[in-house]
Amino acid sequence: MTSKILPxxxxxxxxxxxxxxxxxxxxxxxxxxSIEGGAWKAVHVLAGSIxxxxxxxxxxxxxxxxxxxxDPLKIELADAIEACRAEGVLSQKAADLSSVIRSYRNxxxxxxxxxxxxxxxxxxxxxxxxxxxxxxxxxxAAKADKYGFTAEQIANKLEMDSSSLSVLSHFLKETNEYExxxxxxDILPERYFRIADDSAGMVVGLPDLQKCFRQxxxxxxxxKKAVIAKxxxxxLKEEDTQHVFTYETAxxxxxxxxxxxxxxxxxxxxxxxxxLEKERTQSPLLGVLEGLGRHLKPQEISRSTDAxxxxxxxxxxxxxxxxxxxxxxxxxxxxxxxDEKLTKxxxxxITFLGEKGLIEQQELTKGLRAEFDFFALPPDEAEDDNxxxxxx
Numbered sequence: 001m002t003s004k005i006l007p008x009x010x011x012x013x014x015x016x017x018x019x020x021x022x023x024x025x026x027x028x029x030x031x032x033x034s035i036e037g038g039a040w041k042a043v044h045v046l047a048g049s050i051x052x053x054x055x056x057x058x059x060x061x062x063x064x065x066x067x068x069x070x071d072p073l074k075i076e077l078a079d080a081i082e083a084c085r086a087e088g089v090l091s092q093k094a095a096d097l098s099s100v101i102r103s104y105r106n107x108x109x110x111x112x113x114x115x116x117x118x119x120x121x122x123x124x125x126x127x128x129x130x131x132x133x134x135x136x137x138x139x140x141a142a143k144a145d146k147y148g149f150t151a152e153q154i155a156n157k158l159e160m161d162s163s164s165l166s167v168l169s170h171f172l173k174e175t176n177e178y179e180x181x182x183x184x185x186d187i188l189p190e191r192y193f194r195i196a197d198d199s200a201g202m203v204v205g206l207p208d209l210q211k212c213f214r215q216x217x218x219x220x221x222x223x224k225k226a227v228i229a230k231x232x233x234x235x236l237k238e239e240d241t242q243h244v245f246t247y248e249t250a251x252x253x254x255x256x257x258x259x260x261x262x263x264x265x266x267x268x269x270x271x272x273x274x275x276l277e278k279e280r281t282q283s284p285l286l287g288v289l290e291g292l293g294r295h296l297k298p299q300e301i302s303r304s305t306d307a308x309x310x311x312x313x314x315x316x317x318x319x320x321x322x323x324x325x326x327x328x329x330x331x332x333x334x335x336x337x338x339d340e341k342l343t344k345x346x347x348x349x350i351t352f353l354g355e356k357g358l359i360e361q362q363e364l365t366k367g368l369r370a371e372f373d374f375f376a377l378p379p380d381e382a383e384d385d386n387x388x389x390x391x392x
Contacts, residue, residue, distance in 0.1 A: 010133070013152030014140040015057060016179065021152070024050060031129060040125040047128035048077065048101040051135050055080040058089060058139050062146055077101075089142040094134050100127045149175045151183035155191050158212055165208050172219050180216050184228050184251075188213050192250055193243075210250050222259070229259040236271060245275070249284045255291030265295060273303055280310035283319050286326050293333025302345060304330060309349050313361050324364050331372060338372040346372070 010028050015021040027050050034042040059065075059072035059080065064087075072080065077098075085095040144153070154171055157164045164171070172180065192209045217228060232252045236244055254272065257265050272285070272292065279285055289304075296304060308330065311323025331338045346369045353362035 010136055011152065011156055012054075012136070013156050014143045014150055015054075016061075016150050016152075016182070020053075020057065024053060028132070031132065035125065035129060038122070040120045040122060043125040044101060044120055044128050047125075047132050050132050051098070051101060052077045052080060054135055054139050055084050055089075058143060059083060059087075061143065062087075084139070087142075090135065090138055094131065094138055097127065097131050097134070100124055100131060144174070147176070148179065151175075151179045151187040154179075154183055154212070155187045155209075158208055159191065159195075159205060162205065162208050165211060168212060168215055172216060177220065177224060180219060181224050181227065183216055184213055184220075185231055188216075189247065189251065193246065196246065206250070213251050214253070225256075226259040229256040230264070232256070233260065233264050233268065236268065244271075245284075248288055252288055253290050254288060254295065257291065257295045269295060269300065273300065273307065276304065276307040280307065280314065283311075283315075283322055286311070286322050289326060289330065291333060293330045294335065296334070298339075298341070301330070301334060301342060305342065305345060309365070312364060313349075313353060313356075313358060320361065320364070324368065327368055328371065343369060343372050 009025065009032070012021045012024045012028070015024065027046055031043060031046040031050070034040075034046060055077075056072045056075075064070065064072050064083065068083070070083075072083070075083070081090065081095055081098045084090040085092065090098075140153075149171055154168075154175065157171070158168070175183075188209050192206060195205055195209075217225060220228065229252075232248065235247050239247070257268060260268065269292075272288065275285055276289075292304065293301070305327060308323055308327045311326065312320055315323050331342070346365060350362055350365050350369065353359075353365060
């Protein structure tokens, strides 16, 4: 799980490997602690180690070995600096400043003369720390240019700047599918649950993560969409109720059933309908149901209609309107359209609502009934009826 980045720390979000990124983050934290404690030797050693790791990782990730016939894992720091300068990754300024930490290995060399020959102080230590920041910025930009954005970079950008959602489509075009899949499988869910836990009920930022998830999902191939859809099945089978409900409300749509096997579809439908029947006056699940009608059997359509009508009958204000819209959407998704049995079920609800004195709800249901009657007409009759209405 990704750890939270604290102020003054570096995210290293251009590194895709989670364990390697965590190690760099830990080393950078230790670097800051060493500066605070005046441990100048430790500052030099950590700065040199971080820079070497970042440069070697970049060269390995961009196929340097194939292009130059040199294994980046076997070259010295000085060679890595020169290679990255030649590749246009490091500026000449950064390469020149790197001389400050080129001899960092001597600080832990077993030879007494070599170790004692290295003079370090607070000035060179601060330059070493600043150089780490320069190298991180330059390598991050170069990697984004050649490799594209990482999942972490997109999530970090969204978390720091909500306005970036408006240009998310441009970021996604510069992000390969492997990273987009990582974004949906791991990064966004982890961020969502972390923010939800930390915010003590506040939802600031959570809707943006949901929108990012769905927008990214639409950019994937059919094969990868199936991978993402099946993650919800895994969550449904393995996680506790609260986790399932939170994940489902945030990241699943009934449209995703198209990417599941028949047995998985049956499992998810039963879960959705059972939850819908239990949460008759709560709205979060209504946003999940988009596309459900295309996958329901006749008895399931009747069952879901009854559950949704409870929102119409007993919901207050906007929730009642959402219930009406949900029934309308559900029935519009049925391939064959509403049949006589279903419209008869609405008649029963109309009678029931009238008997209970729920006149507003009854009128809303009558309006639904009229809509379904119109859409159930053959095309020529529907057009005649429409013309007649305009004439009157």
